[in-house]
Amino acid sequence: MPTQISTPQPLEPGTLRVIPVGGLGEIGRNMTVYEFDGKLLIVDAGVLFPEEHQPGVDLILPDFGPIRDRLDDVLGVVLTHGHEDHIGAVPYLLKLKADIPLIGSTLTLALVEAKLKEHRIKPYTLVVQEDQTEQLGPFHLEFVAVNHSIPDALAVAITTPAGRVLHTGDFKMDQLPLDDRITDLRAFARLGEQGVDLFLPDSTNADVPGFTAPERDIGPVLENVISRARKKVVVASFSSHVHRVQQVLDAAAATNRKVAFMGRSMIRNMNIAAELGYLRVPDDVLIDTKKAKNVPDDQIVYMSTGSQGEPMAVLARMANLEHQIEIGEGDTVILASSLIPGNENAVYRVIDGLTKLGAKVVHKGNAKVHVSGHASAGELLYCYNILRPRNVLPVHGEHRHLYANADLAIQTGVPPRNVILGQDGIVVDLKDGVASVAGQLDIGYVYVDGSTVGEITDADLKDRRVLAEEGFISIFCAVDFTTGQCVVGPEIQSRGFAEDDSVFDDVRPQIAKAIAEAAANGTRDAHAFSQVVRRTVGRWVNTKHRRRPMIVPVVIEA
Amino acid sequence: MPTQISTPQPLEPGTLRVIPVGGLGEIGRNMTVYEFDGKLLIVDAGVLFPEEHQPGVDLILPDFGPIRDRLDDVLGVVLTHGHEDHIGAVPYLLKLKADIPLIGSTLTLALVEAKLKEHRIKPYTLVVQEDQTEQLGPFHLEFVAVNHSIPDALAVAITTPAGRVLHTGDFKMDQLPLDDRITDLRAFARLGEQGVDLFLPDSTNADVPGFTAPERDIGPVLENVISRARKKVVVASFSSHVHRVQQVLDAAAATNRKVAFMGRSMIRNMNIAAELGYLRVPDDVLIDTKKAKNVPDDQIVYMSTGSQGEPMAVLARMANLEHQIEIGEGDTVILASSLIPGNENAVYRVIDGLTKLGAKVVHKGNAKVHVSGHASAGELLYCYNILRPRNVLPVHGEHRHLYANADLAIQTGVPPRNVILGQDGIVVDLKDGVASVAGQLDIGYVYVDGSTVGEITDADLKDRRVLAEEGFISIFCAVDFTTGQCVVGPEIQSRGFAEDDSVFDDVRPQIAKAIAEAAANGTRDAHAFSQVVRRTVGRWVNTKHRRRPMIVPVVIEA
Structure with a gap:
C-alpha cells in the first residue's frame, strides 16, 4: 500500500465525503472531516505524542491543510470524549478561527474549556448527551452512549441524504462499568436495522484476542x-x-x-x-x-x-x-x-x-492494576454482528490495528471490497450505500515545538537525529579568494564529537592546504570552497575516527 | 541506596574479593572479577546495548579500570555462554593484553573465536565441559551444565580457601529441553551439601511469577x-x-x-x-x-x-x-x-x-512463538532450596530484578543480612563463610563509537541530547577588540532549529550592538565577548521562540 497522492474529483451533489486527516497509521491526532453539500463537519481534533525519532517535538497536530481555506464552511467540531488524542488540537484549530462551535458531552466540554482557558480562548459550545439528536446544516447527528476509560464518551451517527455513518470514537464494552453507563448496544441494533452505510470503529485493541477485563x-x-x-x-x-x-x-x-x-x-x-x-x-x-x-x-x-x-x-x-x-x-x-x-x-x-x-x-506486570479502555477483538465482533454495516473504514490505530479490525469485519460477513484500509488523507465518498476511495491527499505531520507550530520540518528532525547520533563539527575560514590563503581560521568548533579539541590539530593544516589547492585550480566562490572544506573534514573524520558527524563549513571572503 | 564511593582496604590474606564491574543495574556488560592471593579470575566480559538517551553509541563496555593496571595477574576469563552480553567485550579486553586465556565450552569458544577473527586476534583458549574441574592458581573451578537460550551454557563453582562461590551465568530450568541437557540440579544439590558460601544468580526474570514455558x-x-x-x-x-x-x-x-x-x-x-x-x-x-x-x-x-x-x-x-x-x-x-x-x-x-x-x-503478542531464556521466580525458588546458600549476591539485572531476586532468597530462608544488593563496582569480601561489603568503586560507562573506545563521555552524550532536542545555532564574529566592531560576521549557522535562515535577520544587529557595547564598557577578551554573544542570542531565542537550542559562539580578534 505505497502512498499514491491523487487529488479527488470535485464532490458530486448528494455525495458524502469522509477524510480522516489523522489517526490512520498512528494512535493519536484523531480528526475526521465530513463534507456534504459544501458544508463541513469535523469529528475530534486530537494530538499525537512524539516518538524518539522526533526529538524535541512537544506535540504533533493533524494537518489542517484540507480545511485551512474553508474554515467558514465548518459547522462544528464534534468531540467524542475528553482525551488529549481527541481534543488536544482544538486550541490550535480555534486559533485559526475562534468561533467554530464545539459539540460534546458535559464532561468533555468542561475538560476542553479548562484547556482553552490556558490558551485564553472562550469557545462557543453545544452540550449534548446520549440519545439526543441535532441537525447541523445537512448533517443529522444522533449521539450514542459508549463506555471508555473516561466518563461521558459518545459515539455519533451522522445521517445525510447520502446515507448513515456511525463514528464510534474510542470505546469498549465493559458490561458492568462503575457508572453503569454501558455502550448502548440497543442503539447500535436500532441503527443497524435502519442501515449503517459506513462504520468507523476504534481499532486500538483489534489485534488483542478476547475481551477487555472489567x-x-x-x-x-x-x-x-x-x-x-x-x-x-x-x-x-x-x-x-x-x-x-x-x-x-x-x-x-x-x-x-x-x-x-x-x-x-x-x-x-x-x-x-x-x-x-x-x-x-x-x-x-x-x-x-x-x-x-x-x-x-x-x-x-x-x-x-x-x-x-x-x-x-x-x-x-x-x-x-x-x-x-x-x-x-x-x-x-x-x-x-x-x-x-x-x-x-x-x-x-x-x-x-x-x-x-x-x-x-x-x-500491571505484577498485579492486575490496569485494564485497557478499548474494545478487544471479541467485543468488536459483537459490534459488527449487531450493526451489520455495509462499509467499514477502520480508524484510530497503527496499520497493524487497522488491518486486524478489517479482518474482523470480513469474518462477520462484510464483503472484503467494502472494507477500506487507508492512511491519513484518504478520501472516501459515500453515495447510495456505496463507499469508494476518491483520492488520497498529501498529509504531513505538523510539529509543535515551543511556541512554534509547523516551523520545524521533517528535514530539521533528520538534522536533529544526525546531531544526536554523531554531534557536529563546524569550521570557519575567511579566505582570500585569489590566493586561497586562510586569513582567519580554520576555526573549528564541535559538540557531541570528542571531549578534547586537540583531536583537530592534524586536520587544520589539511583544510588550509585543500583551500589553497582549490584556489590554485581556479575556485573562486564561497560555496565551492565550503564543499572543499566539507570533503576534507569528512574524509579525515571517516578515515581516522570511523564516524559521521554533521559537518558545517562556513567560508567567507576575507 | 545512593552511591557512596569508598575505596576498600587492601585484601587480607585468606579472603576472596568479588567485584562485579558490570551487570548490576543493567541487563548487559556482565563481568565479575574474583581476586585471591594477588591473582585475578574474570567471569564473563559482555557488552551493553545503548538506550535512546545514549545516542550514536554503538556499544557500552564494562569499566576495565579496576584491572587495567593488573592485567599480568589475570589467570583467565571464564565465559559462561556465547551471548553478546557475556562475550562481546572480550575483543576489547584482549586488545589490552592478547594472551589472557579464555575458558569456556566448545560452542562458546567457537563463537568467541569467530568474533575475535574479525578483530584479527587469535586467543589462547581452554575448552571445558560440564562436570570438568580445573585448577587455575588459587582458584578451583568446577563447571556445571545449565540450560539457556543458547546451547552449551555453563555455571561455574569457584572454590578457594576462603570458601565456595557458585556463579550461574544465565540459565533457566526447562525440564524437557530440545537437547536433553538440563540445568544440573544434582550438581547444585551436591554443591549445596558441600556448602555454597556465596551464590551469584541470574536475576533477569526474578520478577516474573511462575515458570518459564518450555x-x-x-x-x-x-x-x-x-x-x-x-x-x-x-x-x-x-x-x-x-x-x-x-x-x-x-x-x-x-x-x-x-x-x-x-x-x-x-x-x-x-x-x-x-x-x-x-x-x-x-x-x-x-x-x-x-x-x-x-x-x-x-x-x-x-x-x-x-x-x-x-x-x-x-x-x-x-x-x-x-x-x-x-x-x-x-x-x-x-x-x-x-x-x-x-x-x-x-x-x-x-x-x-x-x-x-x-x-x-x-x-509473541498474538501467538506462542517465543519463550524466555531465563529462570522465572518459581525456578529460582527451586535453586535456593536445593543450594541453601549462606550468602547471595543477585547479579545480571536492573535494580528491580536484583531486588526481586533478593526477595526470593529471603523467602527461602536466607537471612536478609546475608543478601547483598549492590551496583556495578561493589566490593564484596568473603572469608569463613561471611560475606561483607568492603567498598564501592567508581564505575563508569565506556562508550564505543565508531573506532573510538572511551573517547565519547557522558558530557558528549548530554550535548548530543540537547542537539537532538533543540538543534544548534553557531555564531562567528571577528571583532576589533578595541572598537568592538564586527569586522567579519556575525555569521550565523544553524541546524535542527528552523528551515529558513531569515529568522536570524533581526538578531544579527542585536549581536553587533551587544559586542560594541561590551567593548565600550571595557571588555577586551575573546571569552568575554563570546559570553556576550551567547547571552544575546539566548535571550532572543527564548523570548521570541520559547526554545533552547545549543548556542555556540566563536569570537576571534580581527
Missing part, C-alpha cells in the same frame, strides 16, 4: 495492596481516568487513609469531575497536598500523574528524590496505568529508581 | 503457522538461538519447505553450530540464499536476523522494500523472539511496514 476487577486489587502497605502509598494513573481515581478513593476510604491529589492536571481534572458529579468523593477522604505531610505515613495515599515516566511529572521527580514527598523504605507505589509502547525505558527507569529507594512497586 | 512448546506453533502459510515465510530470531532455529528447520522439513539463512551473523553462527553438531540440519532442507529465489514461494522459509527492529538488519530492510526479498500480499512473517524493552517502537515500525505490504505478521 474496570471493576481493579478495585479489590487496589484495596488489597493498600491495606497491606506499611507506610506511604503513591498511586499513579492518567489524570483523566475518573473511574480509576474513584476506585483509589474508595480503596483509601475502606482502609482508613486520606487521599491527596498531586500534579496540576490531576488536580484540575478531578476538581472538574467532582464538581460535575462524575467523581463521588467519600466523606473526609480528600485532603490538601500541603496538609498531607502532617498525616502519618500509614494513613495517606498520594494520587499522582507521571505513570508514563514523563521526566517532569510527580512520579519521576519522586524517583529522583527531587520531590517534596520523599520515597523510602517500606513505601508502596502503584502504577495503575497502561505502559504505552515507546515509554518502556522511561517507565522502567522510574520503577528502578523507586525500587532503589526501598519502595515496593506494583504495576 | 522451548518445546514453540515447535508445534511454528509448524502450524508455516503449514497454513500460502506464500513465502520469513522467521526472524536471534542469530545465536540454535534451538529456535532447529525448530524452524524441523517445521520446514515437516511442511516440505526449504530454508535459507539470511544475515551475516545468522549464517556464521549456524555454520558453526552445524559443524560442531549443535544444530541438526534435516536432509535437503538448507539451500543457499542465492538459489532461494528460484524456489516457489510456498516452498521456502527465510530464517533471518532483525527481530529487534535493528534498522540495518534483514527484516527492517524487507519492511522498507530495501531488500532483494520482496514481501507482499499473502506472505507470512514470524518474529520468534522476545521484545527487548526499549526496542518496541522499532519493532512495531517493522511490523507495521510488513503489514502494509500485505504480510501476516505473527509475534
Whole structure:
C-alpha cells in the first residue's frame, strides 16, 4: 500500500465525503472531516505524542491543510470524549478561527474549556448527551452512549441524504462499568436495522484476542495492596481516568487513609469531575497536598500523574528524590496505568529508581492494576454482528490495528471490497450505500515545538537525529579568494564529537592546504570552497575516527 | 541506596574479593572479577546495548579500570555462554593484553573465536565441559551444565580457601529441553551439601511469577503457522538461538519447505553450530540464499536476523522494500523472539511496514512463538532450596530484578543480612563463610563509537541530547577588540532549529550592538565577548521562540 497522492474529483451533489486527516497509521491526532453539500463537519481534533525519532517535538497536530481555506464552511467540531488524542488540537484549530462551535458531552466540554482557558480562548459550545439528536446544516447527528476509560464518551451517527455513518470514537464494552453507563448496544441494533452505510470503529485493541477485563476487577486489587502497605502509598494513573481515581478513593476510604491529589492536571481534572458529579468523593477522604505531610505515613495515599515516566511529572521527580514527598523504605507505589509502547525505558527507569529507594512497586506486570479502555477483538465482533454495516473504514490505530479490525469485519460477513484500509488523507465518498476511495491527499505531520507550530520540518528532525547520533563539527575560514590563503581560521568548533579539541590539530593544516589547492585550480566562490572544506573534514573524520558527524563549513571572503 | 564511593582496604590474606564491574543495574556488560592471593579470575566480559538517551553509541563496555593496571595477574576469563552480553567485550579486553586465556565450552569458544577473527586476534583458549574441574592458581573451578537460550551454557563453582562461590551465568530450568541437557540440579544439590558460601544468580526474570514455558512448546506453533502459510515465510530470531532455529528447520522439513539463512551473523553462527553438531540440519532442507529465489514461494522459509527492529538488519530492510526479498500480499512473517524493552517502537515500525505490504505478521503478542531464556521466580525458588546458600549476591539485572531476586532468597530462608544488593563496582569480601561489603568503586560507562573506545563521555552524550532536542545555532564574529566592531560576521549557522535562515535577520544587529557595547564598557577578551554573544542570542531565542537550542559562539580578534 505505497502512498499514491491523487487529488479527488470535485464532490458530486448528494455525495458524502469522509477524510480522516489523522489517526490512520498512528494512535493519536484523531480528526475526521465530513463534507456534504459544501458544508463541513469535523469529528475530534486530537494530538499525537512524539516518538524518539522526533526529538524535541512537544506535540504533533493533524494537518489542517484540507480545511485551512474553508474554515467558514465548518459547522462544528464534534468531540467524542475528553482525551488529549481527541481534543488536544482544538486550541490550535480555534486559533485559526475562534468561533467554530464545539459539540460534546458535559464532561468533555468542561475538560476542553479548562484547556482553552490556558490558551485564553472562550469557545462557543453545544452540550449534548446520549440519545439526543441535532441537525447541523445537512448533517443529522444522533449521539450514542459508549463506555471508555473516561466518563461521558459518545459515539455519533451522522445521517445525510447520502446515507448513515456511525463514528464510534474510542470505546469498549465493559458490561458492568462503575457508572453503569454501558455502550448502548440497543442503539447500535436500532441503527443497524435502519442501515449503517459506513462504520468507523476504534481499532486500538483489534489485534488483542478476547475481551477487555472489567474496570471493576481493579478495585479489590487496589484495596488489597493498600491495606497491606506499611507506610506511604503513591498511586499513579492518567489524570483523566475518573473511574480509576474513584476506585483509589474508595480503596483509601475502606482502609482508613486520606487521599491527596498531586500534579496540576490531576488536580484540575478531578476538581472538574467532582464538581460535575462524575467523581463521588467519600466523606473526609480528600485532603490538601500541603496538609498531607502532617498525616502519618500509614494513613495517606498520594494520587499522582507521571505513570508514563514523563521526566517532569510527580512520579519521576519522586524517583529522583527531587520531590517534596520523599520515597523510602517500606513505601508502596502503584502504577495503575497502561505502559504505552515507546515509554518502556522511561517507565522502567522510574520503577528502578523507586525500587532503589526501598519502595515496593506494583504495576500491571505484577498485579492486575490496569485494564485497557478499548474494545478487544471479541467485543468488536459483537459490534459488527449487531450493526451489520455495509462499509467499514477502520480508524484510530497503527496499520497493524487497522488491518486486524478489517479482518474482523470480513469474518462477520462484510464483503472484503467494502472494507477500506487507508492512511491519513484518504478520501472516501459515500453515495447510495456505496463507499469508494476518491483520492488520497498529501498529509504531513505538523510539529509543535515551543511556541512554534509547523516551523520545524521533517528535514530539521533528520538534522536533529544526525546531531544526536554523531554531534557536529563546524569550521570557519575567511579566505582570500585569489590566493586561497586562510586569513582567519580554520576555526573549528564541535559538540557531541570528542571531549578534547586537540583531536583537530592534524586536520587544520589539511583544510588550509585543500583551500589553497582549490584556489590554485581556479575556485573562486564561497560555496565551492565550503564543499572543499566539507570533503576534507569528512574524509579525515571517516578515515581516522570511523564516524559521521554533521559537518558545517562556513567560508567567507576575507 | 545512593552511591557512596569508598575505596576498600587492601585484601587480607585468606579472603576472596568479588567485584562485579558490570551487570548490576543493567541487563548487559556482565563481568565479575574474583581476586585471591594477588591473582585475578574474570567471569564473563559482555557488552551493553545503548538506550535512546545514549545516542550514536554503538556499544557500552564494562569499566576495565579496576584491572587495567593488573592485567599480568589475570589467570583467565571464564565465559559462561556465547551471548553478546557475556562475550562481546572480550575483543576489547584482549586488545589490552592478547594472551589472557579464555575458558569456556566448545560452542562458546567457537563463537568467541569467530568474533575475535574479525578483530584479527587469535586467543589462547581452554575448552571445558560440564562436570570438568580445573585448577587455575588459587582458584578451583568446577563447571556445571545449565540450560539457556543458547546451547552449551555453563555455571561455574569457584572454590578457594576462603570458601565456595557458585556463579550461574544465565540459565533457566526447562525440564524437557530440545537437547536433553538440563540445568544440573544434582550438581547444585551436591554443591549445596558441600556448602555454597556465596551464590551469584541470574536475576533477569526474578520478577516474573511462575515458570518459564518450555522451548518445546514453540515447535508445534511454528509448524502450524508455516503449514497454513500460502506464500513465502520469513522467521526472524536471534542469530545465536540454535534451538529456535532447529525448530524452524524441523517445521520446514515437516511442511516440505526449504530454508535459507539470511544475515551475516545468522549464517556464521549456524555454520558453526552445524559443524560442531549443535544444530541438526534435516536432509535437503538448507539451500543457499542465492538459489532461494528460484524456489516457489510456498516452498521456502527465510530464517533471518532483525527481530529487534535493528534498522540495518534483514527484516527492517524487507519492511522498507530495501531488500532483494520482496514481501507482499499473502506472505507470512514470524518474529520468534522476545521484545527487548526499549526496542518496541522499532519493532512495531517493522511490523507495521510488513503489514502494509500485505504480510501476516505473527509475534509473541498474538501467538506462542517465543519463550524466555531465563529462570522465572518459581525456578529460582527451586535453586535456593536445593543450594541453601549462606550468602547471595543477585547479579545480571536492573535494580528491580536484583531486588526481586533478593526477595526470593529471603523467602527461602536466607537471612536478609546475608543478601547483598549492590551496583556495578561493589566490593564484596568473603572469608569463613561471611560475606561483607568492603567498598564501592567508581564505575563508569565506556562508550564505543565508531573506532573510538572511551573517547565519547557522558558530557558528549548530554550535548548530543540537547542537539537532538533543540538543534544548534553557531555564531562567528571577528571583532576589533578595541572598537568592538564586527569586522567579519556575525555569521550565523544553524541546524535542527528552523528551515529558513531569515529568522536570524533581526538578531544579527542585536549581536553587533551587544559586542560594541561590551567593548565600550571595557571588555577586551575573546571569552568575554563570546559570553556576550551567547547571552544575546539566548535571550532572543527564548523570548521570541520559547526554545533552547545549543548556542555556540566563536569570537576571534580581527
